[in-house]
Amino acid sequence: MVQAISQSADLCSYFKDTIDNHIRNGIYHYGIKYAPEDQIIEYHYDPNKDEIHDEHTLIDMCFMVYMQMLHVLEAVALINVLNSRTK
Secondary structure (H helix, E strand, O other), X not given: OHHHHHXXXXXXXXXXXXXXXXXXXXXXXXXXXXXXXXXXXXXXXXXXXXOOEEEEEHHHHHHHHHHHHXXXXXXXXXXXXXXXXXO
């Protein structure tokens, strides 16, 4: 799916603010730190350089996940409509 998205300028633009490979790599592969007192999520995306990291607030992360979910639902609905027209 990532390859298909990256090959289409329209899809890249559509998913741009909701898909971040640094977030995925950092959380899945290299770990995160969550500070509940200020609700900051810090994630490391370079396994060789611990000082290289990004951070987002918890609400920003929730919003990105929510927007990505909406985009995926819209894409599935569009595929369903296009598929039903070909029958």
